[in-house]
Amino acid sequence: MNPTSYxxxxxxxxxxxxxxxxxxxxxLVAFMSVELMLNAANLxxxxxxxxxxxxxxxxxxxxxxxxxxxxxxxxxxxxxMIFRTRRSASVDDxxxxxx
Amino acid sequence: xxxxxLTQSVAAQTETHQAVREASGLFSGTWLLIALPLLGAxxxxxxxxxxxxxxxxxxxxxxxxxxxxxxxxxxxxxxxGSGERAFLIPLWEWFNAGGYEVEISLLLDxxxxxxxxxxxxxxxxxxxxxxxxxxxxxxxxxxFGYLNLxxxxxxxLVLASDFLVLFIGWEGVGLASYLLIGFWQHKPSxxxxxxxxxxxxxxxxxxxxxxxxxxxxxxxxxxxxxVFAGTENAPVGWLNAIGLFLLLAACGKSAQFPLQxxxxxxxxxxxxxxxxxxxxxxxxxGVYLIVRSAAIFDLAPxxxxxxxxxxxxxxxxxxxxxxxxxxxKKALAxxxxxxxxxxxxxxxxxxxxxxxxxxxxITHGFFKANLFLGxxxxxxxxxxxVDMRRFGALRAAMPVTxxxxxxxxxxxxxxxxxxxxxxxxxIIEAAFAEGLVVGLCALLGAxxxxxxxxxxxxxxxxxxxxxxxxxxxxxxxxxxxxxxxxLGALSVVGGAGLLYLGGGIVDWLEPVTGExxxxxxxxxxxxxxxxxxxxxxxxxxxxxxxxxxxxxxVAPRGNPLTVAARRDLYGDAVNEGLFMRPGxxxxxxxxxxxxxxxxxxxxxxxxxxxxxxxxxxxxxxxFVRSYALTMLAGAGLVVIAMLLVRLP
Numbered sequence: 067m068n069p070t071s072y073x074x075x076x077x078x079x080x081x082x083x084x085x086x087x088x089x090x091x092x093x094l095v096a097f098m099s100v101e102l103m104l105n106a107a108n109l110x111x112x113x114x115x116x117x118x119x120x121x122x123x124x125x126x127x128x129x130x131x132x133x134x135x136x137x138x139x140x141x142x143x144x145x146x147m148i149f150r151t152r153r154s155a156s157v158d159d160x161x162x163x164x165x
Numbered sequence: 166x167x168x169x170x171l172t173q174s175v176a177a178q179t180e181t182h183q184a185v186r187e188a189s190g191l192f193s194g195t196w197l198l199i200a201l202p203l204l205g206a207x208x209x210x211x212x213x214x215x216x217x218x219x220x221x222x223x224x225x226x227x228x229x230x231x232x233x234x235x236x237x238x239x240x241x242x243x244x245x246g247s248g249e250r251a252f253l254i255p256l257w258e259w260f261n262a263g264g265y266e267v268e269i270s271l272l273l274d275x276x277x278x279x280x281x282x283x284x285x286x287x288x289x290x291x292x293x294x295x296x297x298x299x300x301x302x303x304x305x306x307x308x309f310g311y312l313n314l315x316x317x318x319x320x321x322l323v324l325a326s327d328f329l330v331l332f333i334g335w336e337g338v339g340l341a342s343y344l345l346i347g348f349w350q351h352k353p354s355x356x357x358x359x360x361x362x363x364x365x366x367x368x369x370x371x372x373x374x375x376x377x378x379x380x381x382x383x384x385x386x387x388x389x390x391x392v393f394a395g396t397e398n399a400p401v402g403w404l405n406a407i408g409l410f411l412l413l414a415a416c417g418k419s420a421q422f423p424l425q426x427x428x429x430x431x432x433x434x435x436x437x438x439x440x441x442x443x444x445x446x447x448x449x450x451g452v453y454l455i456v457r458s459a460a461i462f463d464l465a466p467x468x469x470x471x472x473x474x475x476x477x478x479x480x481x482x483x484x485x486x487x488x489x490x491x492x493x494k495k496a497l498a499x500x501x502x503x504x505x506x507x508x509x510x511x512x513x514x515x516x517x518x519x520x521x522x523x524x525x526x527i528t529h530g531f532f533k534a535n536l537f538l539g540x541x542x543x544x545x546x547x548x549x550x551v552d553m554r555r556f557g558a559l560r561a562a563m564p565v566t567x568x569x570x571x572x573x574x575x576x577x578x579x580x581x582x583x584x585x586x587x588x589x590x591x592i593i594e595a596a597f598a599e600g601l602v603v604g605l606c607a608l609l610g611a612x613x614x615x616x617x618x619x620x621x622x623x624x625x626x627x628x629x630x631x632x633x634x635x636x637x638x639x640x641x642x643x644x645x646x647x648x649x650x651x652l653g654a655l656s657v658v659g660g661a662g663l664l665y666l667g668g669g670i671v672d673w674l675e676p677v678t679g680e681x682x683x684x685x686x687x688x689x690x691x692x693x694x695x696x697x698x699x700x701x702x703x704x705x706x707x708x709x710x711x712x713x714x715x716x717x718x719v720a721p722r723g724n725p726l727t728v729a730a731r732r733d734l735y736g737d738a739v740n741e742g743l744f745m746r747p748g749x750x751x752x753x754x755x756x757x758x759x760x761x762x763x764x765x766x767x768x769x770x771x772x773x774x775x776x777x778x779x780x781x782x783x784x785x786x787x788f789v790r791s792y793a794l795t796m797l798a799g800a801g802l803v804v805i806a807m808l809l810v811r812l813p
Contacts, residue, residue: 091790
């Protein structure tokens, strides 16, 4: 199969993810969209690794996964705390941190 | 190291006058002279209230003990040969850095001996007098502590054998005078006067610092031995510069023109302090400095001329100021300025005048202390009144004060056989030998002296009663009158005694200062007679103006000269106009430049940052999604930029 198709799929997934982050108010959905973006990037890395016949892209993909796992731990904790205190998971409601 | 210093000094002194020997036996105890009053000062100032009741006795005892030591040393010195009376007493090395070596050691020779006797002798009498004068002052212990400190500093000044060590005493005297002039610090005028004395003295001290620095440059040392030995080979330009710096220093301490302004204000201090400053210490330091530096001035003709000019100007200025003052202490202060002017004039005449300067300094010490303590006694009996227009007819109420004051008066105007006649006459003769103008200045000064002193005498003790209503003049207690009597006796016999007894002071000082006989342009008898006639004329004019007709209680407006003299011949106005105002303008413009320029830049930058940030903070909406959009746009821009760069 042509590796370029993987890149196209990665682009589509990234666009979907970024659209979700920008457009959805629910924090959980936005969070899942972020995961989608990360995995789109991972896909692109792996595809590039395959195209160039080098392992670098695959190694970076592992790093991204580890960071994503760590981010999930912290991000979900934050979302849970926001939901507990504000009884809502809307990101627009949590707009108090401004001057 | 002592031996090298000693051989140097031996080399120095044999060339000029006399050898300096390392002290042994009695003379190695010279340090006691300074240590005793210093110990007294330390005890009194650190001892606290426990010494409140006995403090004045401790203060007197240390100074009197110092006088006894001085007398013993004097007798021992008389036992030595005429050219072998200089002793070096090494104490310890002060510092040794960068090739400069300064040793704390004392030099006791004929000149310092004369000063030591004057300082401790007159100082002791003033201490005893102060017991009575300050009896009701609750800070009497502290007063005596300061007096002791004053005496100790002055003794260090005259006993030092190095200009840097002299400078310690010099500053010590300045400090002590500040503390004493401002002793009644609760009076704003006293605090201001003390500050003024301190500041004006700092100007003179700059001269001293410059002189010492120049000596270190030219001679590589500031010790008397090295400096005086090196003058022969030093460039005349440097010697003149050092001489002028020393003159500036002397002007500050001795209240000579143009640094005279502090002396008249210094009358704010208690009267014994004025006596101490004017008779035994402080103002004599300048004359001492000039005479001690004879080796420099002998080879620096311009600096010597400057000394003569300063002396002559101050002599007339002080006398004119003294004529117009109604405050008895200020009239006497003007007279001190004038008399110190005589001494400076004599010191500027070189070897012909040094001995006479010291001679007049000592007799002046006697009769000026006498006059000041007499004035203090009058004030003591008149509820601290100082305005002579409120005195008059005090002769009957204060017979002892009157008698001693009259002796001091006759001594200062120079009526034979009182002390001032001998010393002043010598100076006038030497001045005439130097030049006609200088001589006439000195002669005129003698006439004016007679005028203002007669005025003081007439207004205070004779004439009609002009007392304040609550005044009940009474004679002072014995503890005050005995010092007056002692000083009165010295004012009578001091002049003739010092001039003729055992060869006289001129022979005594000759090994230190050198001697030079001058040829008078006119016969001595003519000069003496004309001096006496001038003096009598001055006194007669004063009698016509103040003795024959009643003295008004409110001062009349007076002629322009009187008005000027009342305001110290505009000395303060000149200082204000020349230094204070421009100084204030300078500081004000600097403050303006600082607040507008430097501050403006800093504050402006801070304001710009603040203004920008208030605008930029609106971008912080708090909406996470708008941040995400911004990030996305930014990332897009980065990508586009990278593509643009890589495309070609």
